[in-house]
Amino acid sequence: MNIFITGASSGIGNALAHEYAKRYSGSRTNIGLVARRSEHLQRLATELQNLYQINCAIYPLDVRDSKALITAAQDFIARFGAPNIVIANAGVSRGTLTEYPEDTAAFQAIMDINVMGMVHTFQPFIAAMKESAKQNQTAQLVGVASVAGVRGWPGSGAYSASKAAAISYLESLRVEMQALNIHLSTIAPGYIRTPMTDLNQYKMPFLMDANVFAHKFANAVENKRRFIVIPWQMGWVARFMRLIPPFLWDFSMKKAPHKKRLDWDWL
Numbered sequence: 001m002n003i004f005i006t007g008a009s010s011g012i013g014n015a016l017a018h019e020y021a022k023r024y025s026g027s028r029t030n031i032g033l034v035a036r037r038s039e040h041l042q043r044l045a046t047e048l049q050n051l052y053q054i055n056c057a058i059y060p061l062d063v064r065d066s067k068a069l070i071t072a073a074q075d076f077i078a079r080f081g082a083p084n085i086v087i088a089n090a091g092v093s094r095g096t097l098t099e100y101p102e103d104t105a106a107f108q109a110i111m112d113i114n115v116m117g118m119v120h121t122f123q124p125f126i127a128a129m130k131e132s133a134k135q136n137q138t139a140q141l142v143g144v145a146s147v148a149g150v151r152g153w154p155g156s157g158a159y160s161a162s163k164a165a166a167i168s169y170l171e172s173l174r175v176e177m178q179a180l181n182i183h184l185s186t187i188a189p190g191y192i193r194t195p196m197t198d199l200n201q202y203k204m205p206f207l208m209d210a211n212v213f214a215h216k217f218a219n220a221v222e223n224k225r226r227f228i229v230i231p232w233q234m235g236w237v238a239r240f241m242r243l244i245p246p247f248l249w250d251f252s253m254k255k256a257p258h259k260k261r262l263d264w265d266w267l
């Protein structure tokens, strides 16, 4: 089994790497791990290799850098062959407000990482996966969206817009990939306990541990779900949110807590 995961240095990506390593331990499994913090990736790779006797390749890079992802994909394919599963999970979230000029750079970064990062991740693998799908090998793309992409959340304009864009982009790609026998799953997490949500100072309904989420995620991918919200309770919340007319949404969100606006030196 060949699996390539972006955003593996922390949170959901880290939990997914553990889940897949455990799931396919004992068979010949190769996992490609992507993120910017190389020391986190190195530590994770050593841990997975020792715990589950699988093979890991690390690719410390920024998903905004399309050339770096092309090079990583070429290396992965040369070493292990086409991936069976590519998971575009890397993402960032911060509070943003359009009225502050200093937030413009944050809007740009969030859109580039959360949307273009996905395109950069999938693109260099599609040709090889198309060939392996012809040989009846599993070929699956998985994109991590968010319930925040279902409606516009106040204080999170950049994040909501990026995840709404991701949801639409992934749907277009899913239909395009049908002819190539490459399956695509969109996974929309609700609230998952990770460093990203550790920053939130408000109540997060149905908050789920990352390892529990990763198990359900891998099951959904195995079952070739096209679009799924995890946890399921947030799926019903999302369905309901979609139905609310704009005036009711505005009213219910009037006093909604805002995500923190932070320094932008992490860009």
Ligand SMILES: NC(=O)c1ccc[n+]([C@@H]2O[C@H](COP(=O)([O-])OP(=O)(O)OC[C@H]3O[C@@H](n4cnc5c(N)ncnc54)[C@H](OP(=O)(O)O)[C@@H]3O)[C@@H](O)[C@H]2O)c1
Residues within 6 Å of the ligand: 006, 007, 008, 009, 010, 011, 012, 013, 034, 035, 036, 037, 038, 040, 061, 062, 063, 064, 089, 090, 091, 092, 093, 113, 144, 145, 146, 147, 188, 189, 190, 191, 192, 193, 194, 195, 196, 197
């Ligand atoms: N946690 C939730 O409740 C929740 C809910 C809905 C959706 N999501 C989505 O789930 C995904 C994972 O989030 P998380 O909660 O696990 O957050 P996290 O713990 O902050 O992890 C984010 C991961 O993305 C990587 N990343 C960020 N920017 C990157 C860049 N420019 N290039 C390469 N890697 C980058 C980070 O690694 P480096 O910093 O080392 O680069 C890290 O590994 C995101 O797409 C997020 O939007 C999360």
